[in-house]
Amino acid sequence: MKRKQEPQLHYGDGKTWLRGSMIGQGTFGCVYLATLKKPNSRYSYLPPTMAVKSAEVSVSASLQKEIEVLYNLQGCHHVVNCFAEEITSGEHGEMIYNLLLEYASGGTLADLIEKSDGCGLPEFVVRRYVRSMIQQY
Template sequence: MACQKFQTLGSGSYGTVFVGRLSSSPSTDSPVFAVKSSKLESSSSLRVEGRILNALRGCPYIVQCFGEDTSVEHGKAVYNLLLEYAPGGSLDSLIKSRTGSILEFEVSFYAYQLLKGILHVHRRGLVHCDLKPANVLVFPCGFG
């Protein structure tokens, strides 16, 4: 599944995240997804993340993984993990964008969804070891 990257969203300890779409799609209005990339030789942690997300597939409170891809960019082999795109960014960026505090009903809304996701993770025998607002993605209502 070849993809075209066209905007950098950010970077973390395991790779850089881009907005992408399928290269085979001639339409510029085809669905977008997030592409988390790292050099192939240092992609072991990202590959583990992909396997974990595949094990958690189907839960509406966890970002979905659509597959993986390898590419050659600037003469280097790159591993790409294709993920559901969260147009709302992270919970951290949402909190920082507010001039005032987040309303109580919003906090309860996000807390409920986080707890449902964590419950699904724990039922699969896994533990999220880096749960923080920067790692919680936000979707507009109606997107999951």
């Protein structure tokens, strides 16, 4: 079996992007819309608009595990890309762990399930998502 190449992780400096409004909140953190302060070639791996998932470092273990899952699924067209991880200071001096993610305006798979009014997703939709993930291997 061919071993996947380890992804190259870019560690940001916390000064390249500007946190915008909160667009979601979950068990493991909050998600914000973010924009680059000064798009240039040094940060060409970052898009001008992205989502930043954040949590205090002291409670970020699940978020740090999420990055491993995202890298294992890299290249899957139905899973967002993760561009970087970094630690920044919050408003009150607390340390914040951030994942810089591809912004997907269509919402999450959980949103899609919630919109199904308790009926769940049709089997053909579930198969499509599962197939897209396992085809990567």
